Amino acid sequence: MADLRHRRIAQLIAPYRVEAGRRVRLPKDFPTDAPGKFGKADAKHAKEVLESSVSLLAEYQERLAAQDTYGVLVILQAIDAAGKDGTVRHVMSGVNPQGVEVSSFKVPSAEEQDHDYLWRYARRLPSRGSIGIFNRSYYEEVLVVRVHPEFLAAERLPPASKRGDVWRRRYREINDWERYLTDQGFRIVKLFLHVSRDEQRRRFLDRIEEPEKNWKFSAADVKERARWDDYQKAFSDMLSHTSTAWAPWYVVPADDKPYARLIAAGAIAHALVEINPRYPTVGEEARAALEEARDELLAEGHDRAGTDAGGEPDAGGEPDAGAASADPPSGGREHGRHHDKGSGKRRGRHSQQH
Ligand code: AMP
Ligand code: MG
Numbered sequence: 001m002a003d004l005r006h007r008r009i010a011q012l013i014a015p016y017r018v019e020a021g022r023r024v025r026l027p028k029d030f031p032t033d034a035p036g037k038f039g040k041a042d043a044k045h046a047k048e049v050l051e052s053s054v055s056l057l058a059e060y061q062e063r064l065a066a067q068d069t070y071g072v073l074v075i076l077q078a079i080d081a082a083g084k085d086g087t088v089r090h091v092m093s094g095v096n097p098q099g100v101e102v103s104s105f106k107v108p109s110a111e112e113q114d115h116d117y118l119w120r121y122a123r124r125l126p127s128r129g130s131i132g133i134f135n136r137s138y139y140e141e142v143l144v145v146r147v148h149p150e151f152l153a154a155e156r157l158p159p160a161s162k163r164g165d166v167w168r169r170r171y172r173e174i175n176d177w178e179r180y181l182t183d184q185g186f187r188i189v190k191l192f193l194h195v196s197r198d199e200q201r202r203r204f205l206d207r208i209e210e211p212e213k214n215w216k217f218s219a220a221d222v223k224e225r226a227r228w229d230d231y232q233k234a235f236s237d238m239l240s241h242t243s244t245a246w247a248p249w250y251v252v253p254a255d256d257k258p259y260a261r262l263i264a265a266g267a268i269a270h271a272l273v274e275i276n277p278r279y280p281t282v283g284e285e286a287r288a289a290l291e292e293a294r295d296e297l298l299a300e301g302h303d304r305a306g307t308d309a310g311g312e313p314d315a316g317g318e319p320d321a322g323a324a325s326a327d328p329p330s331g332g333r334e335h336g337r338h339h340d341k342g343s344g345k346r347r348g349r350h351s352q353q354h
Helices: 002-016 040-067 084-091 138-142 149-154 166-183 197-209 211-216 219-225 228-242 257-275 284-307 321-326 332-353
Strands: 071-078 100-104 131-135 186-194 249-253
Touching: 002 040, 002 249, 002 257, 040 084, 040 257, 071 084, 071 138, 071 257, 084 131, 084 186, 084 257, 138 166, 138 228, 166 186, 166 228, 186 228, 186 257, 197 211, 197 219, 228 249, 249 257
Parallel strands: 071 131, 071 186, 100 131, 186 249
Antiparallel strands: none
16 A cells, blocks of 8 residues: 555656756756646646645654654755745645754854854754754755855855855765765755746736735845846756755656645655654563563552442443542552552543644
8 A cells, every 4th residue: 555655656756856967957957837637627636646645744754753763854945936835834734743843044144154054954954753844955055145146255254165166066065964964864855846937927926916925025036036047057056966866856846836745745755665664663571571561550450449449340440530539538548649640640641642
């Protein structure tokens, strides 16, 4: 069952993976729109497949957390209005919020500029057993910083690191860092949402015309749009130099939102299935300890059925809070304390589960 789901997902996302070493030229090398059968009219089908990816994600996330050995870092990069926020929302809709942390990166603060450029991203990396989502990432350091050299100037680099090809050096540094993280057990899933220029224009117009979308729009967005070609070039170079065997990029067609979400969820689910995290199994010693604990708990139920008298038929079956408060004087001090402790534990465990 999981195998079938996985095979379908692997097939679906394969055309969008950038093979290591491939020279990419955007916009033409990858589609921005969904293939015919997933067109806008077929959003319902996409929704169904998305739900199956999301459920697979939830299932594997639980195992990832239980195993507590691997982590996953999801990176989202795109031009404005390509749908990063909506993707985060949909893709993570089914997972346990305790196991996911989303970090969004803006223009660096003064404190952040006082450090090497990877510093602020390193501080937000996921821990073992969890999923981290970077809404924008260290890739901004070869994107917006490249398109706007004033950001590079603000980084106060020593002269030696401004000489030569700054961007090539950064690609290498990023590849090395990702290699290191991968070796450490952190799988990196990189998603570039590829939207067309026309679709961005339509979405900007929507943001201006619909009052509840006004907050998403700033006049600066239109100024950035004027640099469209510079961004396409920076994205192309980034994809050509940083798609590696250990951390490949996916170019997600983003003109059709349901389809984009489907591919994004699929790429993350695929990584989790490949990690194949497993529930830890207990060794023989631990198994024996569990059985001893069970015997003790069962014996406790019998003891009480004997001491609590009254002969109520439920006394043996459910020795819980109700029994403890119903007849406090019967068992003496020692017994009473014992009861309280037991029922308190039960309640504690329940409240954690719900
Ligand atoms: P938003 O995601 O719409 O809230 O915008 C965040 C802004 O922060 C965008 O304009 C990014 O280009 C900018 N930004 C993110 N990271 C960096 C960075 N490292 N250097 C400069 N600007 C950045
Ligand atoms: Mg913005």
